Amino acid sequence: MQVVQEKTKLKKDDIVQVLSGREKGKKGKVLSLYPQENRILVEKLNMYKRHMKGDGKTRQAGIIEREGKMHISNVALFCDKCGRGVRVKRKKLEDGKRVRVCTKCDEVMDKV
Numbered sequence: 001m002q003v004v005q006e007k008t009k010l011k012k013d014d015i016v017q018v019l020s021g022r023e024k025g026k027k028g029k030v031l032s033l034y035p036q037e038n039r040i041l042v043e044k045l046n047m048y049k050r051h052m053k054g055d056g057k058t059r060q061a062g063i064i065e066r067e068g069k070m071h072i073s074n075v076a077l078f079c080d081k082c083g084r085g086v087r088v089k090r091k092k093l094e095d096g097k098r099v100r101v102c103t104k105c106d107e108v109m110d111k112v
């Protein structure tokens with residue numbers, strides 16, 4: 001798990017921005033990560049419609065919208081200060097904590 005986080009630098013609940021494709025520029029919260037596939041699920045992004053069959057009891061028939069997985073390279077961590085998705089680097093604080101830092105403005109991206 002540690003290795004994976006080093007690789008993607010993204011975590012659940014991060015705010016990311018889409019870098020390419022039809023939803024370029026949109027922002028969303030990371031719902032889940034699929035490191036093996038290099039894919040990511042972002043809230044309200046890359047939605048697709050899915051037809052559901054009702055079972056007559058708990059489930060209603062109809063069309064539901066769900067998030068589709070996106071390739072991890074299509075999103076970047078959003079920096080409030082820069083106002084866009086940015087690359088991040090790792091930095092070790094004086095107390096030994098490791099945080100992610102914006103490569104553009106040096107803003108610390110993790111709450112510590």
Ligand SMILES: [Zn+2]
Binds near residue numbers: 079086102106107
């Ligand atoms: Zn920044």
